Amino acid sequence: MCRVVGCGRPARAATNDGLDMRFCRSHADHYSRHGSPYKASYTAAELKPHRQHARRWLAEHGERRDVVSAIARVEGLYQRAGPHVEAFRLRGLSPEDRARAAWARLRKAQVNPVEVIAAWLAIEAMIEADPHPEHKEFQLVQAAKLVHRMASGSHRRWQGPDGGTIEMHVYPRPRGKVLRHLGRDIEEAAGLVIVGR
Known part of the structure; x- marks a missing residue:
């Protein structure tokens, strides 16, 4: 059962x-x-105040060694992600390759590494405030879902045979081992940043 x-x-x-x-x-x-x-999962409304606080704190403490190191680690994830893979070409890739493709999409979208760190800090704060917190895997998945949404889809537009515009929007579904790999990457990059120290 x-x-x-x-x-x-x-x-x-x-x-x-x-x-x-x-x-x-x-x-x-x-x-x-x-x-x-x-x-x-936590809703955007629940996370909003924690994300705003994390952004403010990072802006005020951007020169701290742990913050600078975390930014460099996220930039490293961007650079090691390999070539950009469109969302509609992910079928058949392993979870590790799909996670790398997510980092490549974030790199192509020029997502500021500070936003990735702010997402991790927001999830940490949300779990601390949660009266019924979950285990570590929940934290990894929640952070991965938040970061994945920052640049999740691929969009194409072309002219059809009748002269009209054809659009294609493909969003990979955030689930399974891909989220676990992304979450571990985020934790390794931002997990040493401690707010309030």
Whole structure:
């Protein structure tokens, strides 16, 4: 049976829907997307004050050694990401390659590394304020989802045969191991920045 208290549904392994012996399909999908089988991701409204505070703090303490180091580490992730891969060409890539492609999209979109660090600090602050905080994986996934949204899609526009404009907008779905790889990268880059020290 699914390990989530009160669920009552069989685990996926008991329904010939995979090998997962812990969760039912619904809670397995939730875990893949959010980093927890039952806790939902933080909303933009919940995170907004923490992100604003993190940006202000980073602007005031931008010359600190840990902040400078974190910025350099994020820039390193950008440079090591390899060539830019359009979102519609990600099919078949491993989770590690998809995570690198996400860093390449952020680099191409010229996302300021400070925004990545601010995202990590905002998630840290949100978890500290949460009366029911989750385990470490939830923090990694939440930070990854926030950073992934900064430059998540690929957009193409061309002229059709009838002279009209055709547009294509493709957004990769943030879920699974890709988020775990992104989250670990973010933690390694920004995890040593301590607000209030």
